[in-house]
Amino acid sequence: MKAKYITIIDIARQLNISKSTVSRALTGHPNVNEQTRKAVLELAASQEYQRNSLALGFSRHKTHTVGILVPEFMSTYFPSVIVGAQTVLQEAGYNVVICQQNESYETEVANIKLLLSYRVDGIIVSHTKETRNFDHFTLAQRIGIPLVFFNRIPEDMNVPGVVVNDYEAAFQAVEHLIKIGRKCIAHLAGPESLVNSRLRRQGYIDALKKYNIPYNPDLVLSYDLTMEKVKIYMKHFLDLATPPDALFAINDPTAIAAMEVVKAAGLRIPEDIAIVGFSNDFSAELVYPGLTTMAQPTSDIGRTAANMLLQEMHAKVMNDYSIKKAPTVTLPTKLIIRDSTVKKEQPSLVKKRKGRI
Amino acid sequence: MKAKYITIIDIARQLNISKSTVSRALTGHPNVNEQTRKAVLELAASQEYQRNSLALGFSRHKTHTVGILVPEFMSTYFPSVIVGAQTVLQEAGYNVVICQQNESYETEVANIKLLLSYRVDGIIVSHTKETRNFDHFTLAQRIGIPLVFFNRIPEDMNVPGVVVNDYEAAFQAVEHLIKIGRKCIAHLAGPESLVNSRLRRQGYIDALKKYNIPYNPDLVLSYDLTMEKVKIYMKHFLDLATPPDALFAINDPTAIAAMEVVKAAGLRIPEDIAIVGFSNDFSAELVYPGLTTMAQPTSDIGRTAANMLLQEMHAKVMNDYSIKKAPTVTLPTKLIIRDSTVKKEQPSLVKKRKGRI
DNA sequence: CAATAAAATGGGAACGTTCCCACGAGAAAA
DNA sequence: TTTTCTCGTGGGAACGTTCCCATTTTATTG
Numbered sequence: 001m002k003a004k005y006i007t008i009i010d011i012a013r014q015l016n017i018s019k020s021t022v023s024r025a026l027t028g029h030p031n032v033n034e035q036t037r038k039a040v041l042e043l044a045a046s047q048e049y050q051r052n053s054l055a056l057g058f059s060r061h062k063t064h065t066v067g068i069l070v071p072e073f074m075s076t077y078f079p080s081v082i083v084g085a086q087t088v089l090q091e092a093g094y095n096v097v098i099c100q101q102n103e104s105y106e107t108e109v110a111n112i113k114l115l116l117s118y119r120v121d122g123i124i125v126s127h128t129k130e131t132r133n134f135d136h137f138t139l140a141q142r143i144g145i146p147l148v149f150f151n152r153i154p155e156d157m158n159v160p161g162v163v164v165n166d167y168e169a170a171f172q173a174v175e176h177l178i179k180i181g182r183k184c185i186a187h188l189a190g191p192e193s194l195v196n197s198r199l200r201r202q203g204y205i206d207a208l209k210k211y212n213i214p215y216n217p218d219l220v221l222s223y224d225l226t227m228e229k230v231k232i233y234m235k236h237f238l239d240l241a242t243p244p245d246a247l248f249a250i251n252d253p254t255a256i257a258a259m260e261v262v263k264a265a266g267l268r269i270p271e272d273i274a275i276v277g278f279s280n281d282f283s284a285e286l287v288y289p290g291l292t293t294m295a296q297p298t299s300d301i302g303r304t305a306a307n308m309l310l311q312e313m314h315a316k317v318m319n320d321y322s323i324k325k326a327p328t329v330t331l332p333t334k335l336i337i338r339d340s341t342v343k344k345e346q347p348s349l350v351k352k353r354k355g356r357i
Numbered sequence: 358m359k360a361k362y363i364t365i366i367d368i369a370r371q372l373n374i375s376k377s378t379v380s381r382a383l384t385g386h387p388n389v390n391e392q393t394r395k396a397v398l399e400l401a402a403s404q405e406y407q408r409n410s411l412a413l414g415f416s417r418h419k420t421h422t423v424g425i426l427v428p429e430f431m432s433t434y435f436p437s438v439i440v441g442a443q444t445v446l447q448e449a450g451y452n453v454v455i456c457q458q459n460e461s462y463e464t465e466v467a468n469i470k471l472l473l474s475y476r477v478d479g480i481i482v483s484h485t486k487e488t489r490n491f492d493h494f495t496l497a498q499r500i501g502i503p504l505v506f507f508n509r510i511p512e513d514m515n516v517p518g519v520v521v522n523d524y525e526a527a528f529q530a531v532e533h534l535i536k537i538g539r540k541c542i543a544h545l546a547g548p549e550s551l552v553n554s555r556l557r558r559q560g561y562i563d564a565l566k567k568y569n570i571p572y573n574p575d576l577v578l579s580y581d582l583t584m585e586k587v588k589i590y591m592k593h594f595l596d597l598a599t600p601p602d603a604l605f606a607i608n609d610p611t612a613i614a615a616m617e618v619v620k621a622a623g624l625r626i627p628e629d630i631a632i633v634g635f636s637n638d639f640s641a642e643l644v645y646p647g648l649t650t651m652a653q654p655t656s657d658i659g660r661t662a663a664n665m666l667l668q669e670m671h672a673k674v675m676n677d678y679s680i681k682k683a684p685t686v687t688l689p690t691k692l693i694i695r696d697s698t699v700k701k702e703q704p705s706l707v708k709k710r711k712g713r714i
Numbered sequence: 715c716a717a718t719a720a721a722a723t724g725g726g727a728a729c730g731t732t733c734c735c736a737c738g739a740g741a742a743a744a
Numbered sequence: 745t746t747t748t749c750t751c752g753t754g755g756g757a758a759c760g761t762t763c764c765c766a767t768t769t770t771a772t773t774g
Contacts, residue, residue, distance in 0.1 A: 003500050003501035004501055005500060005730095007729095007730055007731090008730070009730075017754085018754045019730085019731080019732095020732085020733085020755075020756095021753060021754075023732060023733090024752090027731095027732080031751065031752060032751095032753085033751085033753085036752080048500070050470065050473045050474050050500070051474050051731085052415070052474065052476065052729090052730050053474040053475050053476075054411045054414045054420070055411075055415050055729070055730035055731045056730080056732075057411045057731095058411040058412050058415050058729090058730080058731075058759055058760070058761095059730075059732055059733090059758070059759050060732065060733095060759085061360070063411070065475075073430060074433060074436050074437065076431060079431050079436065079457075080431065082430075083431075086457070095471050097454040097456070098457070099453070099455070100436075100440070100443070100455070102440065102443075107447075113407065114410075114452050117407055117408050117409065117410040118410050118422075119360075119362075119411055139405055143407070144361055145360055256643055282431070282640065283639065283643045286613055286640045286643050286644040286645075287643045287644065288644065288646075289645075362760095364759090365761070366760075366761095374723075374724085375724045376725095376760085377723070377724060377726095378722080378723055378724075380760095380761065380763090384762080387721095388720095388722060388723085390721080390722060390723085393723085408760090408761085409760050409761070411759090411761095412762090413760080414761095415729055415730070415731095415759090416728070416761045417729085417761080417762065418729080
């Protein structure tokens with residue numbers, strides 16, 4: 001089974017002109033007679049000519065395609081970053097292909113190699129939580145393919161990236177809990193391997209310090225972001241002699257899973273335990289009670305990363321980040337307060353229905 | 358700024374052998390001396406050789422890449438279908454690139470052309486809700502690129518596809534509402550242009566018929582799946598002289614948005630209005646009350662579509678669906694009953710906390 | 715030791731496109 | 745008229761790989 005595509009040579013033959021002229025006509029080159037161009041375009045359209053981008057990229061050493069690599073896309077975070085990036089890139093005339101790793105390091109390496117082998121012009125990436133070895137990224141850099149990271153940025157690489165102010169965000173989240181009177185605040189932290197996790201944890205610690213609340217390491221558990229663990233850890237917190245009266249969770253799914261445990265234990269949110277998440281996932285608004293969370297400007301993150309990548313790709317000379325500092329943009333987060341920390345009065349649930357018994 | 362890649366010719370030159378031999382060594386061809394192969398592989402590794410897939414696909418007319426086209430991926434449905442498909446395809450040695458259309462017809466056409474121009478070996482697709490003209494798909498077929506549809510399948514094209522039993526699913530969903538005693542069931546339907554919408558609507562109508570409940574067209578509103586509309590339409594339902602005591606929504610986001618309206622109106626779910634959604638999105642479990650919904654086997658849908666595509670791609674001769682019937686696989690759905698239709702007793706919320714005042 | 719078979723290698727075409735260079739025809743300038 | 749310029753066109757190289765065919769080397773057999 002073999003696909004049959006029309007080529008510019010087919011068109012040239014039919015019109016009795018050279019492939020050069022056909023090429024010029026199709027690419028909009030000025031030096032071509034208007035009648036010739038018209039004839040070529042018409043024939044190309046009627047024969048459904050599809051340019052062969054393989055041949056083009058191969059010959060021109062530019063594919064006008066960028067790859068976006070994300071660790072997963074079941075939460076709303078990554079999809080909406082992608083949509084933001086895609087908008088900018090498509091406007092700039094670039095094609096976008098997306099690869100997702102299922103949080104697997106091997107897939108990540110394979111996908112980087114895949115993109116390199118397809119000679120993409122640039123890559124936007126957030127690495128998996130498993131990634132400890134960054135050789136596949138430095139490889140891309142060595143070859144000269146611009147890379148822009150977001151969300152998760154390898155520490156010991158000097159690469160352009162877009163992040164949010166994780167430290168301040170965590171600080172504010174915890175400060176919010178303190179200001180509503182909580183004194184015993186637990187933290188479900190992310191894996192130590194991720195910078196964001198460590199920054200958020202530090203923000204947590206420093207917020208406690210600022211308000212003279214002693215930091216109790218027993219109230220902090222790092223975990224690997226698999227949902228089963230949350231339930232175990234949260235239960236552990238509830239079983240402490242002095243259980244916490246608030247929880248700051250590394251992200252919204254964690255917070256939501258924790259809420260399940262709390263509710264199942266018959267405790268009230270926020271009265272017994274107030275909960276704050278991170279990212280403002282779509283579901284944060286939907287859960288009961290609504291989840292207070294630090295919103296990330298996902299679309300902006302994507303757009304910013306895309307613009308940075310465009311700049312890198314258009315640079316005359318490859319930016320050599322072994323000698324100069326790579327640009328990093330930090331975007332602001334915003335605390336969204338919902339019922340999981342501060343309860344609004346409910347509309348009366350017993351209001352009479354109209355027109356019915 | 359130009360990327361520099363090592364080529365097999367570079368390697369050949371350094372080892373003083375021909376590019377043919379290098380090619381053979383790298384591709385695992387039998388006719389090559391073991392020592393030569395070892396030398397080639399070592400040099401390739403140390404110089405970080407990256408095969409040029411453009412050249413390869415260009416020369417071989419096979420890219421071993423398939424494209425997946427989805428209308429959007431903010432809900433969990435499409436991402437998890439993709440993950441399912443990706444698993445199968447990667448196991449079969451195919452690369453996967455994902456394109457998302459933001460529900461835009463123009464983007465869809467552009468992306469199909471993009472994939473064709475990159476000479477992908479096959480395409481898995483669910484079209485946008487805007488798509489009325491399917492020329493870009495028939496184009497792919499004419500050229501000889503296998504296509505497999507899922508979820509949304511163009512009616513007047515005879516193409517392989519994977520769907521769920523939308524009609525029966527809708528029937529069962531409505532039957533469930535009837536069995537819990539509801540008599541006045543509204544339906545927020547999807548756009549008429551989508552087959553699924555029409556099938557689900559018919560399932561709704563026929564379920565009513567079976568139980569001798571008169572079908573009232575005023576209780577059915579088709580809409581374009583934009584969230585603002587839901588609120589308007591739902592409010593309209595509530596304002597009817599005889600407002601409905603149940604709602605069957607075309608999908609979960611619709612159902613959830615409707616729940617917001619119901620709750621804001623001070624009505625109780627499910628006592629005043631029972632609600633059923635469709636798809637069992639991640640959020641269906643998280644909302645309050647939990648949303649009863651027809652679960653779709655998303656991962657299976659993806660895996661099935663991928664397997665069908667593999668079969669198409671491996672067919673010796675292109676299947677000509679202008680003369681024979683294209684295979685369609687229908688997968689089963691499953692009703693997930695949650696509190697939005699049948700309330701479980703709640704754990705007491707006033708249970709005493711231990712170890713605390 | 716010659717004859718033959720098998721294994722390993724080299725040479726070159728092919729894939730579709732762009733781009734550079736050359737060339738002819740006609741127009742404009744000398 | 746001759747020279748110069750511009751416009752439109754054609755020819756061919758280049759891109760990196762595979763694959764087919766030819767050739768050389770090595771091993772095996774009579």
